[in-house]
Amino acid sequence: MTQLDKAGKRQAHPPEFASARIRGTSGMALLVPAGCGVESPADAKVLFAGSFKGYRGVVILELAGKRRLIVAGLGTLSVSHGGRIARGGELGTTSDERAPALAGAFGAGAPLLFFDVRNHEGGAEPVFWLAGTS
Numbered sequence: 811m812t813q814l815d816k817a818g819k820r821q822a823h824p825p826e827f828a829s830a831r832i833r834g835t836s837g838m839a840l841l842v843p844a845g846c847g848v849e850s851p852a853d854a855k856v857l858f859a860g861s862f863k864g865y866r867g868v869v870i871l872e873l874a875g876k877r878r879l880i881v882a883g884l885g886t887l888s889v890s891h892g893g894r895i896a897r898g899g900e901l902g903t904t905s906d907e908r909a910p911a912l913a914g915a916f917g918a919g920a921p922l923l924f925f926d927v928r929n930h931e932g933g934a935e936p937v938f939w940l941a942g943t944s
Contacts (some may be wrong), residue, residue: 837880837926844906844921848884850895859889864911865924869901875929881922883909 854871857878858914862868867884885905905921912922 837924839883839912839924841920842883842904843922844885845902846904847905848881848901848923850897850899850901851879852897854879854895855863856889856891856893856895859887859891859893864909866905866907867902871895871901873927878928880924880926880928883912883922885921930936 823915835863852871856869857872858870858881859867863883865882867887868880868882869884869887869889871879871881871914873874873879881901884902885907887902888908889902895901904923908921909924912924
């Protein structure tokens with residue numbers, strides 16, 4: 811993730827990396843600072859970009875091997891449906907508020923980003939993709 815400094819330059823800003831598994835999914839949620847840029851971990855096609863139920867901004871990317879990365883809890887989106895994004899391209903920014911659908915992951919507090927990876931067999935481990943390895 812990136813954040814703008816006082817001069818408007820991008821600065822790397824790792825998440826606090828407090829994570830929680832979301833019950834009923836293979837995904838995980840991360841505590842994140844508000845207003846950080848969220849980058850794509852791989853070259854991908856954007857299958858969905860928009861609001862979905864209580865998850866705020868959601869992006870679904872089609873990765874190599876027909877895997878799908880779901881990122882939810884974004885405040886703003888920088889991609890649109892049908893587009894392509896390169897590894898390191900900005901998906902959007904983290905929200906100022908926690909998405910209602912993610913509120914139970916850590917109780918009240920900082921915004922959360924939700925990540926899940928799906929393949930033709932169901933859930934897959936998202937940590938591999940969050941490390942930016944493709």
